[in-house]
Amino acid sequence: MKPTMIFLMNSIALNRGGLTRASLKQASFFAEMGYETYMLTFNFNTEYPLIRKKLLEMDKIHKNVIIRNLYEEMEGYKEPLLLDTPIKKIPLNELTNGLPFDKRKGYNAYRVYENGVYIKYISFRKDGSLEFIDYFNENRYRTRREVYDLWGNIKKVVYMDYQLNKPRQIIYYNNNNNAFFTQWNNPKNDSVQRIILFNNDKEISKTYVNDNISHKVDWLYNVVDNLENDKIVIVSDTRSTDDVLIKFSHPKAAKIWRLHSSHLSSPYTLDSPVSEKVENGLKNIDAFDAAIFLTEEQKRDVQKRIGKKSNLHVIPHYHEKTKNLMNIISKPNKDLRLAIVVSRLSTLKRIDHVVKAFEKVISKIPDARLEIWGEGTEKDSLNQLIKSLKLENNVFLKGYTHNPDVVYEKGLFSILTSKSEGFALSVLESMYNRTPVISY
Numbered sequence: 001m002k003p004t005m006i007f008l009m010n011s012i013a014l015n016r017g018g019l020t021r022a023s024l025k026q027a028s029f030f031a032e033m034g035y036e037t038y039m040l041t042f043n044f045n046t047e048y049p050l051i052r053k054k055l056l057e058m059d060k061i062h063k064n065v066i067i068r069n070l071y072e073e074m075e076g077y078k079e080p081l082l083l084d085t086p087i088k089k090i091p092l093n094e095l096t097n098g099l100p101f102d103k104r105k106g107y108n109a110y111r112v113y114e115n116g117v118y119i120k121y122i123s124f125r126k127d128g129s130l131e132f133i134d135y136f137n138e139n140r141y142r143t144r145r146e147v148y149d150l151w152g153n154i155k156k157v158v159y160m161d162y163q164l165n166k167p168r169q170i171i172y173y174n175n176n177n178n179a180f181f182t183q184w185n186n187p188k189n190d191s192v193q194r195i196i197l198f199n200n201d202k203e204i205s206k207t208y209v210n211d212n213i214s215h216k217v218d219w220l221y222n223v224v225d226n227l228e229n230d231k232i233v234i235v236s237d238t239r240s241t242d243d244v245l246i247k248f249s250h251p252k253a254a255k256i257w258r259l260h261s262s263h264l265s266s267p268y269t270l271d272s273p274v275s276e277k278v279e280n281g282l283k284n285i286d287a288f289d290a291a292i293f294l295t296e297e298q299k300r301d302v303q304k305r306i307g308k309k310s311n312l313h314v315i316p317h318y319h320e321k322t323k324n325l326m327n328i329i330s331k332p333n334k335d336l337r338l339a340i341v342v343s344r345l346s347t348l349k350r351i352d353h354v355v356k357a358f359e360k361v362i363s364k365i366p367d368a369r370l371e372i373w374g375e376g377t378e379k380d381s382l383n384q385l386i387k388s389l390k391l392e393n394n395v396f397l398k399g400y401t402h403n404p405d406v407v408y409e410k411g412l413f414s415i416l417t418s419k420s421e422g423f424a425l426s427v428l429e430s431m432y433n434r435t436p437v438i439s440y
Contacts, residue, residue: 003231003254004036006223008241011043012067014054015375015400017344018425019260022317023237024055028062036229037062041069042216042241044156044172046149047125048072049083058402070219074181074197075174088152089128096122125150141165161187178202216244224250235292239277246284257281258292258315261422263302268420270301282306294423319428332409332434337368340411340435342404342426343418345376345397352378352385353417359389369394371411373401408433415439 007027012020023039031037041048048069055061072081092101092110099119101110109123121134130148137143142165147156154177159169166187171179179202184194192212199205208214224232232253236245237260245255263282264272274282282302285291290311293299299314339358343349351372358370372382372395379397386395401407404426408414414430416439430437 001229001231002033002035003233004227004229005030005038006232006234007037007039008220008234008236008238008245009039009041010238010240011045012039012041012048012051012055013045014051014058014402017374018317019238021060021425022260024061024065025318025320026235027065031062031064036227037065038223039065039067040220040223041067042244043069044071045069046147046155049081049150050127052080053083060402068223070216071172071181073219075172076180076200083150085151087127087129087150090130090152092122095130095133137162164188166190213243213247216241217247220244220248221250224253227252236281239281242281242284246280246287254289255287256290256292257285257288259294259298259422262420263298264420266419274305285309285311298422317423317425317428319425319432334412334435335369335410336412337365338411339368339370340407340414340430341370341372341374341416342401342407342414342429343372343374343416345372345374345378345382347378348419349376349378350417350419351382354415355382355385355389355391355395358395359391362391362394369396371396371398371407373398373404373407375400404429405433408435411435413438 005027007023009020009023012024027037027039045051048067052067056063066080068080096110096112099112099114101112103110107123108126109121111118112120112122117138118136118140120136123131123133125131129150130152132145132147134145135143141162142160143162144160145158146154147158149155153175154173156173157171158167160166161168164187167185168187170183170185172181174180178198180198182196182198183192185191186193193210195208195212195215196204197206197215206215220234230252232250233256234245234248234253235256235258236242237258242257245257248255259278259281262268263274263278265275266272281291282305285306286309288311290313291309293302293312293314294316296314299312303309303312341351341354343351345351354370354372358368361368382397386392386397408430413436414426416424416426416437418424427437427439
């Protein structure tokens with residue numbers, strides 16, 4: 001009997017970078033080969049029913065890969081939640097109770113006022129369902145946030161520290177409005193001080209003090225204990241799940257630690273220190289049955305630091321064949337004035353370097369264009385940079401693409417300016433489409 005495969009991911013979303021795409025592809029590969037395959041997620045996200053549906057529709061995951069979530073199962077669901085009933089759209093006038101409001105520019109969100117006092121902020125998802133409501137006191141301090149699922153049920157209430165605007169207490173509710181999980185936070189550093197679990201009789205079933213890992217480990221034990229297969233392989237795919245797998249030990253399970261990125265911190269040279277995120281995994285490398293690296297060079301550098309180990313192995317990324325042979329050998333139809341970036345818009349990726357460099361390109365080739373495909377926290381600052389350099393007619397933020405092959409295929413070249421990478425899928429995808437990569 002083939003072993004059951006379990007991939008640990010803190011979260012899965014539709015618009016994610018190389019790590020999530022690689023994990024979805026790996027899980028799908030095992031499912032296609034007939035392995036019972038699960039992806040376990042540990043974050044709270046009311047949109048998992050929609051995410052599961054969209055991933056299947058976009059052919060991003062095999063139909064036999066089961067995405068399970070910690071909070072759904074703690075709430076009491078025996079099966080992953082599916083979008084099998086229509087979402088509920090609550091009218092804005094019902095939420096404002098007839099009070100005056102104004103719309104936030106660029107967002108599907110509204111500020112509500114009572115006799116001149118700002119009392120709440122209402123945010124809707126793109127599909128029109130209610131996402132959350134923030135409440136404010138007369139001093140404009142946020143007092144709490146209510147988070148709703150796709151059907152209009154309150155799932156989480158966050159009580160805020162007035163001065164720091166950070167969570168102090170978080171309570172998770174089932175559809176009967178009964179709490180099943182309470183978390184106390186230190187708002188100064190976001191550390192978890194206490195977690196309290198409640199059973200169906202509203203009684204305390206378990207308490208964790210200064211511990212944000214053990215309840216996840218306990219859930220993993222419950223998952224494994226209830227699988228019929230006596231051979232299970234568990235892969236930690238994100239550094240936030242390493243601690244869970246390190247603390248987990250089960251006679252039925254083999255444990256794999258897989259590194260997707262560089263193991264070094266700034267300045268990312270051979271003599272750089274190990275990244276803080278990777279450090280705990282390397283310190284506990286003997287706790288894993290196997291440690292997987294993306295390149296032989298990375299494996300060798302790790303061996304220099306921790307010594308040779310029998311459990312170190314290399315499995316590189318791969319790119320699925322999306323073209324037939326004739327498309328591969330035919331002459332590419334390249335736009336000779338177009339450069340491409342496909343990347344998460346984060347400070348790590350340094351997309352601002354590309355924009356600044358392209359100002360020099362425009363001085364020589366005025367009709368050259370740069371398309372930047374991706375989403376992230378740096379989107380607004382990149383927009384401002386483009387405007388400040390007067391590049392609005394040459395540099396374009398195109399949003400997230402679910403089909404990078406089409407994007408790369410049309411470009412003359414692509415650009416990569418990350419501070420660090422492990423084995424960039426963007427390079428693999430670009431070169432597969434015969435689009436050379438400019439990088440440093």
